[in-house]
Amino acid sequence: MGLIPAAAPKRATDLWYTEPFDKGWRIAFRIRQTLYSGESEYQQIDLFESESFGKVLVLDGMTMLTERDECGYHEMLVHLPMFTHAKPKRVLIIGGGDGGTLREVLRHPCVEEAVQVEIDSEVMEVSRRFLPELASGFSDPRATVVVGDGISYVGNAPDGSFDVILVDSTDPIGPAEGLFKKEFYSQCRRVLREKGVIAVQSGSPLFQPEVLRQVAAIFKELFPISCSYLSSVPAYGGPWSFTLGSLGPDPAHGPSRPLEGLKGTLRYYTPSLHKAALALPRYVEEMVE
Amino acid sequence: MGLIPAAAPKRATDLWYTEPFDKGWRIAFRIRQTLYSGESEYQQIDLFESESFGKVLVLDGMTMLTERDECGYHEMLVHLPMFTHAKPKRVLIIGGGDGGTLREVLRHPCVEEAVQVEIDSEVMEVSRRFLPELASGFSDPRATVVVGDGISYVGNAPDGSFDVILVDSTDPIGPAEGLFKKEFYSQCRRVLREKGVIAVQSGSPLFQPEVLRQVAAIFKELFPISCSYLSSVPAYGGPWSFTLGSLGPDPAHGPSRPLEGLKGTLRYYTPSLHKAALALPRYVEEMVE
Numbered sequence: 001m002g003l004i005p006a007a008a009p010k011r012a013t014d015l016w017y018t019e020p021f022d023k024g025w026r027i028a029f030r031i032r033q034t035l036y037s038g039e040s041e042y043q044q045i046d047l048f049e050s051e052s053f054g055k056v057l058v059l060d061g062m063t064m065l066t067e068r069d070e071c072g073y074h075e076m077l078v079h080l081p082m083f084t085h086a087k088p089k090r091v092l093i094i095g096g097g098d099g100g101t102l103r104e105v106l107r108h109p110c111v112e113e114a115v116q117v118e119i120d121s122e123v124m125e126v127s128r129r130f131l132p133e134l135a136s137g138f139s140d141p142r143a144t145v146v147v148g149d150g151i152s153y154v155g156n157a158p159d160g161s162f163d164v165i166l167v168d169s170t171d172p173i174g175p176a177e178g179l180f181k182k183e184f185y186s187q188c189r190r191v192l193r194e195k196g197v198i199a200v201q202s203g204s205p206l207f208q209p210e211v212l213r214q215v216a217a218i219f220k221e222l223f224p225i226s227c228s229y230l231s232s233v234p235a236y237g238g239p240w241s242f243t244l245g246s247l248g249p250d251p252a253h254g255p256s257r258p259l260e261g262l263k264g265t266l267r268y269y270t271p272s273l274h275k276a277a278l279a280l281p282r283y284v285e286e287m288v289e
Numbered sequence: 290m291g292l293i294p295a296a297a298p299k300r301a302t303d304l305w306y307t308e309p310f311d312k313g314w315r316i317a318f319r320i321r322q323t324l325y326s327g328e329s330e331y332q333q334i335d336l337f338e339s340e341s342f343g344k345v346l347v348l349d350g351m352t353m354l355t356e357r358d359e360c361g362y363h364e365m366l367v368h369l370p371m372f373t374h375a376k377p378k379r380v381l382i383i384g385g386g387d388g389g390t391l392r393e394v395l396r397h398p399c400v401e402e403a404v405q406v407e408i409d410s411e412v413m414e415v416s417r418r419f420l421p422e423l424a425s426g427f428s429d430p431r432a433t434v435v436v437g438d439g440i441s442y443v444g445n446a447p448d449g450s451f452d453v454i455l456v457d458s459t460d461p462i463g464p465a466e467g468l469f470k471k472e473f474y475s476q477c478r479r480v481l482r483e484k485g486v487i488a489v490q491s492g493s494p495l496f497q498p499e500v501l502r503q504v505a506a507i508f509k510e511l512f513p514i515s516c517s518y519l520s521s522v523p524a525y526g527g528p529w530s531f532t533l534g535s536l537g538p539d540p541a542h543g544p545s546r547p548l549e550g551l552k553g554t555l556r557y558y559t560p561s562l563h564k565a566a567l568a569l570p571r572y573v574e575e576m577v578e
Binding site for chain 1: 305307310311312313314315316317318319339340341342358360361495519521522523526527528555556557558559561562564565566567568569570571572574
């Protein structure tokens with residue numbers, strides 16, 4: 001007897017992970033449990049099981065992916081350039097430690113080798129343990145995983161050695177800063193084979209317009225054909241941009257070959273969406289013009 | 290002297306408005322000040338000045354618009370059907386108390402009369418006072434504002450009296466529930482002129498897939514041509530859906546006439562985006578198939 005009733009109702013811990021997009025706007029996920037939390041040589045890595053978006057991977061406090069909406073990012077980063085190219089055999093992925101980009105690349109049966117260069121082996125380890133659906137490609141015989149710096153790798157790679165290059169980086173602060181510079185993109189162009197295609201994530205048009213502007217301007221200088229396109233990734237605050245450069249095929253012509261033969265089931269990319277993603281809202285057009 | 294220093298550093302009130310999209314996901318806006326807060330006959334109305342998104346209008350705890358991204362909603366709800374129609378002269382708007390939809394409709398010089406039926410006059414009053422950029426159309430001589438129930442208005446309207454109908458409602462709970470039912474849409478069809486076009490907001494494909502599914506299915510039954518399309522509205526959690534029904538012109542053919550002549554400057558809609566918005570991500574295609 002007393003102030004505390006004998007059978008007090010239980011109250012669960014109400015845990016929220018919050019990402020501030022700027023000082024005035026936040027997205028928050030209710031967290032069921034923290035599956036992993038650790039500091040690697042390069043960054044803080046957190047993996048949460050969320051209430052509404054499945055597992056959520058967070059690097060240095062920024063959402064990298066949620067199981068629920070990663071398709072909007074990975075499928076659009078990968079299949080637009082991969083289907084723009086007539087027959088990509090050798091593909092280079094810079095970053096993308098969670099494995100989602102590699103998984104999408106390996107859906108294409110024409111791929112003979114996919115080389116992934118990721119600086120932080122612990123991100124890959126966490127993904128292998130907790131996100132096996134994303135990390136499935138790491139054990140594919142066509143995949144070569146290099147733990148190292150993407151800039152050095154590309155700098156040392158022979159001329160004309162890849163059909164498609166995909167840059168799946170974090171934001172241009174911290175370890176990924178150099179991946180948004182002209183010097184790096186220019187090395188990428190050198191490493192592309194004839195008729196090669198490169199696509200990179202180029203930030204949120206809403207919260208990082210300067211990133212998109214800069215990448216689009218550099219690609220316009222470096223590649224005979226270039227364009228930016230959008231996808232919708234709620235966990236990234238809505239619209240997300242990618243920028244593509246091509247030494248030959250034009251992405252505006254749509255996919256170069258039928259989707260049949262692709263392994264597994266897509267949730268986001270379609271041949272119609274390939275072309276449609278290139279049509280930008282007016283305010284984004286103005287950024288990249 | 291004591292525990293409180295004589296010149297304690299000032300600390301501002303840190304105020305956040307939060308919308309829960311489901312029990313596990315939230316979007317939050319930092320609020321500089323509350324400009325208006327009141328209860329009308331129909332709903333709670335709040336208007337905030339936010340840190341990052343300009344003014345934010347909230348009805349019954351749900352974000353209706355922010356100045357920063359309302360273009361993605363209003364321009365796509367309005368211009369896609371308005372440019373699908375060859376020459377819309379009489380336009381009916383159901384809901385849309387903030388005035389944004391009316392403003393977009395009146396950009397079209399071919400419009401002779403726009404009738405807006407809004408149940409809650411206080412929303413219009415708040416918009417007139419605090420969102421003059423959105424409410425500008427209320428004083429246009431071509432605009433007729435009716436304070437009343439949209440369902441009754443349409444039920445009593447003569448056959449074939451409007452070229453375009455736009456339903457700019459709140460979510461299908463509370464006052465707007467009946468605006469998502471077959472009976473209402475069927476009355477709308479009756480009220481459309483030959484070759485008329487209707488477009489309605491049909492919810493978030495992510496958080497209200499059942500709304501989109503239902504509206505798309507009803508439109509398929511009622512209209513010879515129907516389709517759903519998407520825009521990107523960060524304050525609504527990312528992708529937002531609209532559904533269009535047509536008695537004649539096909540939205541897939543793109544705008545029926547050039548944009549020149551449209552009053553003012555668009556921030557979102559473009560002729561390319563008109564067609565592109567109809568291409569849906571695979572997971573949304575599956576909802577409306």
